[in-house]
Amino acid sequence: MQIRPGLFRHIAACNARAPGLLAELRADGRVIAWPAPAAAAEIASLPAYFQEIPTGWEFSRNAATTAERSAALEAVAAALRAKGELRPPRGELYAVVAEWGEPPVATLDRSAAVPLGIRCFGVHLNGYVRRADGLHLWVSRRARDKEVAPGKLDNVVAGGQPAFLSLGDNLAKECGEEASFPPELARRAVPVGLVRYCFSTDKGLKPDTLFCYDLEVPDDAVPTPGDDESEGFELWPVDRVMQTLADTDDFKFNVPLVILDFALRHGVLTPETCPEYTAIAAGLRQPFPAPRP
């Protein structure tokens, strides 16, 4: 399949930067967040928890343990909420880390992740079917009442990665909730890599890592909405998926990156037919910017 240009723009959009540079928040010498200006102002007003360094702030000696650092970040979130600048807690904790796999420096309610600019992680599942006429992908239509990207197309299963749950358990949970896939099917999903992007809005920064999984979905396992996240599922030929990516913004903003990674790995895009091939391959794993003041 000859792919028209128009695919890389999804990567550029996910990595577009709002103007202005952000300060760092460090723990034990390493950057664990890039707080937006409103959160930075609250950090500056809490010297009991945070002390200034040339590039931003680090936790003070009074915030040395995971519990103390969690309390310090929660104090920032509470101050933002008191001013009407942050919505209520979602009751789902994210781990705050300098890099995946390390012990959490702190935990933070998901609602405060972007204003504080912590690294986020998620799991995305490509549900595919091999047919005589080629590769097909299950796509989900997001519910119309979702806050983020209502009515847009999505991977068959996807979710943010909460603290205190393994990736495999999270994927199995999301598979059950979103697509009614039984656990034994979910366990067949293969981890196939990751994509990274750093999304920036007027609310803050989201340096996001999506762990990608492939699941060959058997014919007798049709995904069915198990909660109110999806309006329904359709099985599309992969060429229709690629053409839709090239021509439209019908997919939720970060989903094209997961599908482009799938397309690279399965020979749907090739270095001989896709003019953006090397840009896409590099763009899916670009380093997080180090936005220093």
Add this chain to the structure above:
Amino acid sequence: MQIRPGLFRHIAACNARAPGLLAELRADGRVIAWPAPAAAAEIASLPAYFQEIPTGWEFSRNAATTAERSAALEAVAAALRAKGELRPPRGELYAVVAEWGEPPVATLDRSAAVPLGIRCFGVHLNGYVRRADGLHLWVSRRARDKEVAPGKLDNVVAGGQPAFLSLGDNLAKECGEEASFPPELARRAVPVGLVRYCFSTDKGLKPDTLFCYDLEVPDDAVPTPGDDESEGFELWPVDRVMQTLADTDDFKFNVPLVILDFALRHGVLTPETCPEYTAIAAGLRQPFPAPRP
């Protein structure tokens, strides 16, 4: 499989930088090479072909066409050869490009690629077999008289990408020459992405892009040396390959990157069992450094 640390070091080694910064050579405003000091000195002595810019040199107006620019680069190579600083031509032309897929700015004999610091490209094939007891990989033992990495382990097929040949044709040619794979088997290889690294020695810089292919090798297609590149082939369980990568330097220096990419894509490495997972994923596609004086 729980993977011990020791895998990322192969990526670090491929990207180790010799001390000192290199000047750029630009064509039409874009960087097409980072010449090593000896080549830079020759460029500086050829003002008919090259003119100085703040970050290095660009082609002069007298070197505006592909033929003229090829002659200009050949003049640099000839001057190096006259001083005994470059070996004889290999008779294989590389395309000089700012990025893959663009029309060549010039061509250059392969022998001069590293001293001039042009971008290089190659094709590497993972030959794998699915067995009841798991995934296996064909590995090649490089001939003991090879100039580069004699006696080291290698992908089943690999080769540099010459000018004026498609990737698919080059892979098919190498499959025949190195492993005696017939063209119809070679055509079944699936392009699955790329890895990038920038190798640096006292001879110069090699900003290299390896296009990766997977080929499921049928039981009746045992690779057999077709030329003098390989001493022979062995089929290894993937766990033995990974343990060898973690513990030894038995593979040719850039081959671990291709195998790590394979391991990421096939769930051999997982984000839950490999402590270096995110570092490896990002490291395989890191941007080429922009080494400016």
